[in-house]
Amino acid sequence: MKCDCANCPTHACYTKGINCTGADLEDVKARYTEEERKIMEAAAYVEGTFYSNITRLEETAEFAKAMGYKTLGMAFCIGLNSEAKTIARYYTKQGFTFYSVCCKNCSVPKKDLGLKQVKPELDHEAMCNPKMQAEFLAEKGVELYISCGLCVGHDTIFNKNCPGPVTTLVAKDRVLAHNPLGAVYSRYWKRKLGILGDGEV
Numbered sequence: 001m002k003c004d005c006a007n008c009p010t011h012a013c014y015t016k017g018i019n020c021t022g023a024d025l026e027d028v029k030a031r032y033t034e035e036e037r038k039i040m041e042a043a044a045y046v047e048g049t050f051y052s053n054i055t056r057l058e059e060t061a062e063f064a065k066a067m068g069y070k071t072l073g074m075a076f077c078i079g080l081n082s083e084a085k086t087i088a089r090y091y092t093k094q095g096f097t098f099y100s101v102c103c104k105n106c107s108v109p110k111k112d113l114g115l116k117q118v119k120p121e122l123d124h125e126a127m128c129n130p131k132m133q134a135e136f137l138a139e140k141g142v143e144l145y146i147s148c149g150l151c152v153g154h155d156t157i158f159n160k161n162c163p164g165p166v167t168t169l170v171a172k173d174r175v176l177a178h179n180p181l182g183a184v185y186s187r188y189w190k191r192k193l194g195i196l197g198d199g200e201v
Contacts, residue, residue, distance in 0.1 A: 039165060042066035057087065060167060061094045064144050073099040073142030075133035075158050077149035077172060084148060087169070099140045103128040103150060130154040134161035149178060 001021040005011070012018040019025065032040065046062045054062070064072060072091055076084040084100055091098045104126040110117050117125045128151060137145060145162040147155055149170040159166045176182035183189040190196045 038067065056169060057090060060144075060146065060169060061091060061096075063167070064096065065094075067144070069096070069143040071097045071099070071141055071143050072146060073101070073137030073140060073144070074146040074148050074169070075101055075130065075137065075150060076103065076170075077128075077151065078102045078104045079174075080149040080170065080178075083170075087148065099137055099142060101133045101136045103130065103133065103154065105129050105132055105136065128154045130158035131161050134158050134163075138163050 001023070013020065042063055045066050046059050050059060050062060074084065074087065074091075076087075081102065084102070088098050088100055106129050107124075107126045108129060110125050110127045113127060115127055119125060130150060134145070134157075143164060145158075145164060145166040147158060147166060147168045147170075149172040150158055151172060155168070155172075170178050171180050172178055173180045173182070183193065187196065187200060190200065
């Protein structure tokens with residue numbers, strides 16, 4: 001497969017049944033485990049039932065209900081501590097057992113690992129600790145792991161170390177109010193990034 005779908009002029013795979021990959025469809029279907037098929041079914045249920053009518057916050061709850069999950073766990077950025085409190089309130093109100101772990105857990109000094117500080121003048125600036133976020137949530141028997149505003153890179157470590165399915169509720173973007181696509185929707189940002197399309201000014 002070319003793996004250049006972003007530049008495909010038709011995306012005929014979506015509605016016309018055209019398979020340009022060369023992969024055998026029966027082989028593709030066979031690759032999904034029983035758990036993954038259940039996840040696909042729950043995801044399709046949420047999409048088909050609530051399409052464009054509920055928020056991602058609500059979609060996550062509906063997906064978890066469809067999967068039969070009772071225990072949710074969220075790893076969040078300390079910069080979103082106020083938002084995390086509200087999110088925890090929502091999922092608890094939805095009937096879930098809800099756990100949360102902030103990124104600065106264990107308070108390991110960045111200096112101990114030779115990590116660059118945001119504020120070099122501070123004697124103590126705690127590093128983010130995504131691996132332990134995953135481990136602490138796993139200890140609580142979490143069934144669905146939720147990533148909430150973790151730094152780029154730290155989120156990869158969190159995802160890699162979760163022993164169960166992970167979904168992202170918030171993608172951090174400090175400049176664009178945690179809306180990364182703002183850079184794609186804004187012609188000012190597209191100009192700044194040098195990615196204006198043909199005919200855009």
